[in-house]
Each structure stands twice: as C-alpha cells, then as structure tokens.
Amino acid sequence: MRIFAIGDVHLSFREKVNPAAWDKVEVHKPMDIFGLEWKEHYRKIYENWLNTVKTDDIVLMPGDVSWALKLAEARFDLEFLGLLPGRIICVSGNHDYWWQSLTQVRAALPDNMAVIQNDHVLVGDIAICGSRGWWCPGAKCFTNDDMKIYRRELIRMDNSLSSVDSGKVKDIMVLIHFMPTSESHEKNEFIEMFQKYGIDTVIYGHLHGEAARSRLPERAWGINFHLVSADFLDFAPLMIRELETKNLAKKM
Numbered sequence: 001m002r003i004f005a006i007g008d009v010h011l012s013f014r015e016k017v018n019p020a021a022w023d024k025v026e027v028h029k030p031m032d033i034f035g036l037e038w039k040e041h042y043r044k045i046y047e048n049w050l051n052t053v054k055t056d057d058i059v060l061m062p063g064d065v066s067w068a069l070k071l072a073e074a075r076f077d078l079e080f081l082g083l084l085p086g087r088i089i090c091v092s093g094n095h096d097y098w099w100q101s102l103t104q105v106r107a108a109l110p111d112n113m114a115v116i117q118n119d120h121v122l123v124g125d126i127a128i129c130g131s132r133g134w135w136c137p138g139a140k141c142f143t144n145d146d147m148k149i150y151r152r153e154l155i156r157m158d159n160s161l162s163s164v165d166s167g168k169v170k171d172i173m174v175l176i177h178f179m180p181t182s183e184s185h186e187k188n189e190f191i192e193m194f195q196k197y198g199i200d201t202v203i204y205g206h207l208h209g210e211a212a213r214s215r216l217p218e219r220a221w222g223i224n225f226h227l228v229s230a231d232f233l234d235f236a237p238l239m240i241r242e243l244e245t246k247n248l249a250k251k252m
Helices: 041-052 071-082 102-108 144-162 189-196 209-214
Strands: 002-005 058-062 087-091 113-115 121-123 126-131 171-176 201-204 223-227 238-242
Touching: 058 171, 058 201, 071 102, 071 113, 087 121, 087 126, 087 171, 102 113, 126 144, 144 171, 144 189, 189 223, 201 238
Parallel strands: 002 058, 058 087, 087 113, 126 171, 171 201, 201 223
Antiparallel strands: 002 238, 121 126
16 A cells, blocks of 8 residues: 545536546636646546556545535536545645535545545554645735634644544654745744654645745655645655555544
C-alpha cells in the first residue's frame, strides 16, 4: 500500500463523465482561463492517476474538490472520483461550498471516498487528520475579520488530532487546505499544535502558479511539508509514503 496526495482538482462536470469520450465532456467552469496547463486538466488527472495509483493505495486530497455551490451540483464530480482506483480521503477547501451538512455529504460520496471533519481516518496504523485551515496571521491578505475563522479552524484541527488514540497508532499525518503559515513562514499556533501532537507530515494545497513560490520548505520545525496543488504536481498524484500494511483505510 502506498499513500499519494493531490489537491485542488477543481472539478465542475455538467454530466456523467465517459473516459472513452473526452471530447464530449462539458464543464461549468473551464479551468484553462487560469492558464493553458489547465486545459482538460481532468483528463490529465484521470490518466496520470490510472498510471500511478493501484486499488489498495490511498490518495489524500486537501480540498477544493469541486466548484459546485450545492451538494446536488457536485454529483458528477464525485462520480468521476468514484471511477478512480484507490481510497480517497479529503478535507474541504475554501471553494468547496457544496460541503455543508456532513451527514448529507457522507451519504453522497462514492464508495472509495471518505471525508474528515473534526475526526480522523485510519490507514493501517497511521491516522489521517485535518481541517480546511485558513489564512494565517501575518499573511498579506489577513484582516481582523479573518481571525475568527482562523481560530475556528484551529479548534477543528485540534478536534481532529485529539480524536486519535495515540496509543493505537504509529503515526499521524495532517491534511490542511491552506498553507499553515503566512508567506513569510512565521511559526504560529498551527505549527505549535503539530509539534504538540508529534506530527511528522503535513500535506496542503491552495497555492497555484506564482503563489507556489511562497510555499513552505520541504522540512521545517521537524515537520515534512508537501504542497500538492494539482497544477504544481503537473496533475499527477505525488507518492508520500509506502507502507507495509495491506489494510485499506477505515473510518474510526
């Protein structure tokens, strides 16, 4: 079993996807308005995923799954992910407006997909925790209005991490949509929390194009950080770790 990650896939299908007829695919929000590298990005993700991920692998997704505003509108995006091999585990991103009622979201997910919100998912003896996160104090766009959301996301992350029985797991990995620091990478309460819980690996997204230059170093404060925005990875899942266990992810 291997653990992969890819985030910010930004799907917006108008109807059920047939991988044998990519020329028939229609989307609500063509992503190539953000750059030619995004042209038919969903096809790149599908083909790279099939060439990389096997049935017993795990794929971690740190948010921005769908542009849908309502859960019903995300139907075809979720069905598309259901076509892919492996077990998908994700947290929400700032554009996942369709993610409202957790009960309804979980009922709508394909069989190969699980979501985290104030809890965790077990992958063998590894716990996957996370939250959306938010802009951090010191960020260029941070305002007084952001502090309340930042504080709420700290609580959600702590809820997720504290839900793990540390005596029963070997390691804890964190998924967070936003980079968990400002652009200048000051240590903050997210980093202190990760250190408190002994987190070794943090996987995040949100940064695209030129913004990816402000990404965290691959290792800081004793933590390994992985930026996995789809365009930063050329739309191919990144392998994070290979495990000996063959157990599929299960909900705690």
